[in-house]
Amino acid sequence: MKDKSHKYQNLMKLLKVLCVFSFLILVSCSKKDNGEIHPTKGSITESVYASGVIKSENQFTVYATVSGVLQKINVTAGQTIAAGQSLFQIESDKAALNTENARLAYQLSNENNRYIQDKIAEMETRVQAAKDKLALDQSIYNRNKNIKQYNVISEVDYERVELAYKNSKSNYEAALKQLSQLKSQLKNEQSRSNINLKINEKSQSDFTVKSAISGELFDVLVKEGALITPQTPLAIIGAKNTYLLELDVDENDMVRVKLGQTLIVTLDSYKGKAFEAKVDKIYPIMDVRSRTFKIEAHFTTPPAKLYPNLTAEANIIVQTKKEALTIPKSYLVDNQYVLVNGDEKRQVKIGLSDYQHVEILDGLTAEETISKPK
Structure with a gap:
């Protein structure tokens, strides 16, 4: 009987211990479920999200x-x-035939050009003869003009000499004009046939x-x-073994992106790894369809192997602050309040933020307890 009584007492003690332990667990769980936390101090980094692909240089x-x-x-x-x-x-059979036809036309024009060149040589002789005739008639005219005042030459003879000089001058000018026209004709014929041949050769090369x-x-x-x-x-086609990041940034974030900023890049092909890059080009026009801006970046230390069109995601680091007082974003109410001491709604001033945390600049201390909104 004593043994049974002793066992019963031990069993009751064990049940009491289990009840106390269960109560502590419930209390602990209740506190955890309430989501009460203290603000923490640490580093916070504000970044801008971008996504895109890997491209070869000059792709x-x-x-x-x-x-x-x-x-x-x-x-x-x-x-x-x-x-x-x-x-x-x-x-390009048709283009080849057109080129051959243009070449034949060019050769024929060269033969015609030789005829024009002969005409030019003939005209140059005529020009020289007209020039010599003009020089002679002008000399006679000048002598008779000088002696006319002494009545040595009759008016009729003087007019005849003057007319001869004027005719010689007109003939010389006409010969010069014809020579110039022949030279222009030769130049135009040569240029026309040559250009036509080059056009067809270029067309064939295309x-x-x-x-x-x-x-x-x-x-x-x-x-x-x-x-x-x-x-x-x-x-x-692209440059061999030289790659860059081509990324899209939302128009709402673009004003915070600058040349030289650091990016933390993740690739589906390298899961669990992050790579650093630098912004080195910003395209200053927005794509109206996607409402995004395009930027380019180069890896500081690229992955061992890359291929064009691999997908990439990046966080462009805008600002980093150490020893900042932070809370989880989920504890903010209307982006400006927190719940202190259970249900007291207090306004706070926020600073930097990332995807999970936000910096508290004013309105809350590290010792105070805040609750998660329901």
């Missing part, structure tokens, strides 16, 4: 300037490309699509036999 899409059937692809994806290298050949820069061919976007136009993207 661009290749287009043709003419329409036609894609006859041959001269390159493959991943290949290193030199500036001026042939990438694609578009069927059917060979070449690379504008040296770099890497990331992708070929078409297949042989396809009908292409100047609006058809053919390939993507």
Whole structure:
């Protein structure tokens, strides 16, 4: 009986301990559920969110300037490309015929030009003869003009000499004009046929699509036999192993973004890692469709391997403050009040903020307790 009584007493003591322990847990849980906390001191960083993609330096899409059937692809994806290298050949039989026709016209014009050159040589002889005749008649006219006052020459003879001089002068001027016209005609014929040939040669060369820069061919976007136009993207080319970040920033945040600011970048391809970059270009015009501004940044220390069009997210650091008094954003009421000592609503002045915390500048101390709004 004593053993049973002793066991019963021990059991009751154990139940009392469990009840006290359960009560403490309930009290503790109740306090936690109430969400009462103290403001904390620490560093807070204000940042601006941006998202975008990785791009190769000088990355661009290749287009043709003419329409036609894609006859041959001269390159493959991943290949290193030199500036001026042939990438694609578009069927150009008609352009080749036009060029040959222009070349024949140019050769024919050269033959015609030789005829014009002979006419020019002949006209130059006539000009020289007219010039000599004018010099002679002018000399005779000047002598007779000087002696006319002495009545040595009759009026009729003087008028005859004067008329001869005037005729010689007119003939010389007409010869000069004809010579100038022939030279202009020769120059125009040569220029016209030469320009026409160059236009056709350029038109034919447009059917060979070449690379504008040296770099890497990331992708070929078409297949042989396809009908292409100047609006058809053919390939993507960029600088080899040199990458940048092309990011979009919301118009509401753009005023806080400046050149040289640091970015903390995360990539889906490198989960759990963050990389540092710097803002080095801001495009000063907003995309009216997305209501965003485009910026470019370069990695301070880039990841080991990158590819074009990898998605990226970044926080552009606007300002960092140490030893700031902060509370979670979820404890703010209407972005300007906190609940102190249970349900006392008090106005506070806020400063920097990040995605989780906000700085308290005035209205609250580190020793006070605040509650989470329900």
